[in-house]
Amino acid sequence: MAAPIASISDAFRADGSASYKCPVTGYRVLAAVNAPVELPARKGALKPQEATVEVSIRPGKLSPSVVEKSAESILRRMLASVILRRHAGYPRRGVVITLAVVEGEPVGRSGTYLPLMPALLHSSLLALMSAAVPLSCTFMTLFFAVTRSDEIVRDPTPAAIKDAESLHVISFSSTGRTLLDLVDGPCDLDIWATIHQQAKDIYQGAAVPGPDGDISMDEESNNAPGDIIRETVEDRLRRDYRWEFETL
C-alpha cells in the first residue's frame, strides 16, 4: 500500500494551509485555515465565550450540494471538539476552514462522503497546525470497508468501496478518545466491534493480523496516518527553523 502524500504551509495568503492525498482512493484535498478572523456575515451567530468554527467543502468538479452540507457539519462538530475555542484571542472570532477536492472523482448527490473523510480530516488537521490554531490534541482517521463476505478491508480501493456492504470511518484523538465513528450501510454489531478493535490496534501501533490470521511483516502496510502527519510537520518545522538550529 502506498503511503499518503502530505505537505503543509504552501499557501501565501491563507494563515495556514495543507494538502493531503490518499493514493488508494485517489483523493487529494487542499485545506486552508484563516484564524482568528472576524466573521462579519455571521455577526449574530457568534458566541461571546468561544470561537465559531466554519467548514466548507468544494467538491472539485461539481457544484456543492446537500452531501457536502452534511459532510461539513460532521467535520465542523468534530474539529470544534479538538480546537481550544476559548483560548485567548479566539472568543467571538471565527476559525474558517476551506477544503477543496482537487483530485479524485467527485461524490454525486446520492453518494457517500466516507471515502473522502480521511483526506478531509487529515488535511484540515495539518492546516490548523500550520495556522497555529490552539488544539487540545491531534487525531488520526482510519477507513475500512466490509465486503459481502464479511471481510474487513483497510483503505479499500474505489472498486472495493463500490462493492462493499458497509463503510466505516473511525477517528481517534492522540489522547485515546474516539472522536468519530461513522458507518454507512448495514453492519452487525460484532463486525463493528471487530473493526473498532482493529482500528484501536493500528492506532496503538500494534501489528495487525491479516485476513488469514498471519501477522503482516510488511512495514509499509501498517504505517498509521498519524506518522505521516507527524513527519510532515517535523520536516517543515525543521526547514522553517533551519536558521535556529544549523548555525548553532
Place this chain on the structure above:
Amino acid sequence: MTTPLILLPGDEVPNDHLPTIKSHAKSAPLKIGQGLRLVSQPSTTSTPQSRVLKATQAGILTTDSKRKIVSLLSFPNRRYTPTVNDLVLAQVHHSSADYFHCILTPHTPHAFLPQLSFEGASKKTRPNLKQGDLVYARVLSTGVGASAEVELTCVNPATGKAEPGGLGPVTGGTVFDVSTGMAARLLLATSSRADDSDDGVAGLVIISELGRKLANVGGFELAVGRNGRVWVDCPDAEEHAVPAILAIGRCMQLTDEHNLDLADQKKLVTRTLRELKLAS
C-alpha cells in the same frame, strides 16, 4: 545543542526538558509561553510537585533557563495574535471621539489607540491621524474574556514619555509585509545591532550587510512590527532613496520566502544591490 524537540498539539512536555526549579527557593516561577498550557491534573501517578505541560500547537520546544520561560516556536506563517508589550505597526482605519481604530492584521477586529496616548498629547495638541496612516505602537493590553479588545499606546504608561524605541506616527519611506516569524527574527536582529559578527543574529545577516553596504547613501531606518510589517526609510539617500528602500524590502521578503541561509543572504544582498544599481 541537541536536536530540537518537536511537539504536536496534545503532546506532553518531557520533564527533563523543563528548566530546573527549586520549589522552596525564592527563584522566579516557571513562565509558560506561547503554544503550551498547564494541564491541572497530572496524567500519571506522581508527586504533587510535578506539573504537566501540554502543547497546544505544533512547534519546536525552546527554553530560556535564565528567565525561566518555556514556549513553542510555531510555524512562522501564522496570523499575528496580539501579546502585551509587543511592538506593532498599526494602520489607522478611522478615528472616533477618543480613539484611533487601528488595523493590526486584515480581517480582525480593530485595536484601540487612545488619542491622548502620545507623548505630550493634550486635548489641543493630539496628533491628527487619517485613514491609512501608520503608527509604531506598543500593545498595552489584550483585555480579558469575551470583550477582549486590544489597546495600544505610544507612551510608557508609567512615565508618560515616549520610549527610546521611537513610538509614534511614522512618515516617509514605506512598509513591507513579512511573516510573523520573520518579524520576530528581525526584531532580534535589529535590537542587538551592537554585535557585528559575521554569524548574524537570529540567522540573519541581511540587516548588518545592508547597513554596511548602504552606508554610502546615508544608511537606513527600520521599525519592525510584530504583526508582520516592517517600516523602512532612507531619509538621507535623496535620489537613491527608492532603490535603497526597495533593496531592503526585497532582501527581507526573499530571505523570508526562501528561508535563505547566511551565505545565500550575503549573495542576495550583493545581487539585489547590483540589480538596483546601488553597487557595482
Place this chain on the structure above:
Amino acid sequence: MKVSEINVNVLPEIPGTSEFKYFTHRLPVLTFTLTSPLCLPPSTKAEMRFLSRLCRKFGTASAVPAQHSLLSFGTGQKMSKETLAAIEHEFILSGLRQGYRHDGRGDNDYRELRVSFGQDYGHVNLQLGKTSVIVRMSATVGKPHQDRPFDGTFNIQMELTPMGSPGWEIGRPSEYESQVLHVLDRVIRHSNALDTESLCIVKGVSCWNITAYVHVVDYDGNLTDAACMAIMAALQHFRRPDSESRGGEAIIYGLEERVPVPLNITRQPLCVSVIFFNDVNNQLLDPTYKEELAADGEFVIGMDDSGLVCFFEKMAGVASQPMSTLDMMSVAGERIKEHNAKLQKALKADLAQRAELGMTNEAKAANDR
C-alpha cells in the same frame, strides 16, 4: 499619431453578437465584438446600444480627439475592503515615477508562468507568480436549450473562497467575483472558443454540458489573466467520452470502450489586464495584489492569436487616456501570443508524456499476457 476617424460598422458573424470595427488612421483595424445580453440580432437597436456605450467610454462616439480622455464608467469602487497604508501607496507611485516596480519587473512583463496537468483530462494547475489556480473540467449529458437544439452548453464556475484570500467569504459573492466571471465569460464563452455545436449528440434531445470549475488556491493579483489561461489550457487538455447518435438515441462510450475525444476549439482567446495610474502615467501588466490596490483604474483586453479583439472593457476607476489604451492593444497581442505558445508547449509535453506512459503500460500488458 492621431486618430482621425473611427467608423462603426455592424458586421454580423456569430449569431447573437455584433462586431464593430474601428478604422483608425494608421493602426491596423481593431475589431471589437459586442455581445448583447438579450441575444438581439444585429440591428439598429444593437447599434444604438453600442453607440451609447461608446459615448460613455470615449466621450463622443463618432470621432475621438486624440487627447480626449475616456470618460470613466463603472462604480469607481475598489473591489477589496483591504487598503494600503498611505505611505505604502505613495511609495508605489514614487517607485513608478522613477521606473521601479517592487519585484523588479518592467511595466509590460509578466511574472513567471507555470502550468502543469493532473492525472485527469482537463485538470490544470497554473501559477502566475504567487497567484495560483486549479481548473477541473466535467462533461455530463443533458438536454439542450429549447431555442438552441443544435448546441451543447459550456459554463464556467468560479467561487472565491477564503482559501484564496482571507477577505473572501462563502455565500457572499463579492463584486470582484462577478467582475472576473464576467470577463472570463465574455472572453472565452462568448467568443465561441469552444464550438458548442460540436457538443450536440441528438438534435433537441441530448447534448454534452461542459463545465470548467475554477478553484482559486492563492491570490496575489491578476486573477483574471491567470484564470483565463488556465481555462483555455483545460479546454484544450480535456477529453470527453465519445458519443454518437443511433436512430435518435444517444450512445455514450465509456473511457475504456473508445478513446475519449478532444473538444473542438475554434480559437484561443486570452485576456490581458492593464492597470493604470492617473498622475504617474504608467500602465502595468500583470499587477500584484498590492499594485492592484494602488491602481487608479483598470481595463481588460481580450484577443485571440490572430489579433482579433474579442473583448475590451474598462472597469472601475478614473478615466484613462485613449491613445495609451490603444497602444496597449499591440502589447497585449504580443503577450497573448507568448502565453498561447507557452500553453501549447506545456500541452504538447504532457501529451508526449501520456503517450509514453500509455506505451509502457501497453508493453506491460503485453508482457503479462
